Amino acid sequence: MAAPAKSVKRVLITGATGFLGGHLLAVAPEHWTLVAGLRDWEKAEEWGGMEMDLADPLSWRKRLFDLAPDAILHAAALADTGACEKDPDQSFQINVKATEALAKYAGSRGIPFVFCSTDLVFDGTAAPYAPQAAPTPVNVYGRHKAEAEEAVRREHPGATIARLPLMYGASANPKRGLIGGLRTGLIAGRPMTLFHDEYRTAAHALRVAEGLWAWLLAAASGEHRSGTWHFGGPQRLSRYAMALEVAQTWDLDASAVRPVAQASVNTGSPRPADVSLDSSATVDQGWKHGSLDEELAAIKGAD
Numbered sequence: 001m002a003a004p005a006k007s008v009k010r011v012l013i014t015g016a017t018g019f020l021g022g023h024l025l026a027v028a029p030e031h032w033t034l035v036a037g038l039r040d041w042e043k044a045e046e047w048g049g050m051e052m053d054l055a056d057p058l059s060w061r062k063r064l065f066d067l068a069p070d071a072i073l074h075a076a077a078l079a080d081t082g083a084c085e086k087d088p089d090q091s092f093q094i095n096v097k098a099t100e101a102l103a104k105y106a107g108s109r110g111i112p113f114v115f116c117s118t119d120l121v122f123d124g125t126a127a128p129y130a131p132q133a134a135p136t137p138v139n140v141y142g143r144h145k146a147e148a149e150e151a152v153r154r155e156h157p158g159a160t161i162a163r164l165p166l167m168y169g170a171s172a173n174p175k176r177g178l179i180g181g182l183r184t185g186l187i188a189g190r191p192m193t194l195f196h197d198e199y200r201t202a203a204h205a206l207r208v209a210e211g212l213w214a215w216l217l218a219a220a221s222g223e224h225r226s227g228t229w230h231f232g233g234p235q236r237l238s239r240y241a242m243a244l245e246v247a248q249t250w251d252l253d254a255s256a257v258r259p260v261a262q263a264s265v266n267t268g269s270p271r272p273a274d275v276s277l278d279s280s281a282t283v284d285q286g287w288k289h290g291s292l293d294e295e296l297a298a299i300k301g302a303d
């Protein structure tokens with residue numbers, strides 16, 4: 001990651017070390033300098049980024065003003081629903097207060113701000129959800145993301161709120177991640193129980209990353225990108241259905257995969273049944289979301 005140069009536009013990106021962050025870095029615009037906001041100073045030194053523990057917004061306030069970024073892409077979060085349920089105070093600090101602080105800064109400077117929210121702001125009883133649908137969260141993570149959205153709207157009416165779905169894609173460990181994990185399990189013939197009645201409009205993280213950059217760059221060039229946008233994939237799928245598609249793609253035996261009902265499993269936090277997103281407005285605006293078939297074929301081709 002290059003050191004910031006004055007003449008080049010700089011974007012502060014949070015969450016660069018995360019799953020989505022890896023994909024955001026992979027398709028980052030070449031003509032912008034990226035500065036990663038990172039949790040600890042060692043990593044910040046290593047990456048040439050900015051130390052920024054989101055759990056402690058006051059600690060990085062001055063550094064943010066000194067950096068004076070030209071845009072902010074805020075992808076960091078406490079994104080594990082179980083961890084949010086266990087430690088709601090930490091979730092509130094990271095997911096709500098830090099987002100509010102970043103939105104306030106961006107709003108006061110009038111710079112583009114893209115915030116990564118989630119389909120889990122919905123309760124799953126009225127899918128597909130349009131961007132205008134009112135949040136109805138059922139767990140701490142969803143509630144805090146919904147509160148963060150409100151803070152962003154209040155502090156920076158020109159900001160983009162991007163509601164993201166369940167994402168799949170390459171992970172640092174190829175055996176992990178949604179597709180990698182399913183494929184590894186299928187190859188090993190490992191018994192897997194997967195929800196057949198919990199639906200998501202899953203999308204490839206690379207397509208989502210491309211969309212987020214496109215929205216940020218469009219906002220930077222003065223195009224209208226404010227408000228709430230949905231970045232869901234084109235198909236409403238259960239994890240069980242996804243496993244069958246993965247099995248079909250690589251011609252693997254799926255007999256050890258057992259469909260289970262969501263209600264029969266205690267996952268530690270309430271889970272909405274169907275948070276499928278209606279992303280037609282985002283697609284109409286030019287976002288290309290690949291179908292699961294296309295993405296699996298591409299992953300297979302790259303093997």
Ligand SMILES: NC(=O)c1ccc[n+]([C@@H]2O[C@H](COP(=O)([O-])OP(=O)(O)OC[C@H]3O[C@@H](n4cnc5c(N)ncnc54)[C@H](OP(=O)(O)O)[C@@H]3O)[C@@H](O)[C@H]2O)c1
Nearest residue numbers: 015017018019020039053054055076077116164165166167
């Ligand atoms: N993955 C999905 O399917 C999905 C679905 C819907 C929405 N989203 C949203 O998309 C965004 C990215 O998700 P993800 O899957 O990439 O999450 P992830 O893999 O869990 O990564 C989270 C990122 O946030 C950073 N972070 C966490 N706490 C921090 C703190 N206190 N200070 C600074 N950075 C901190 C992490 O840094 P460290 O490396 O230091 O921990 C990491 O870079 C999140 O906003 C999430 O809510 C994700």
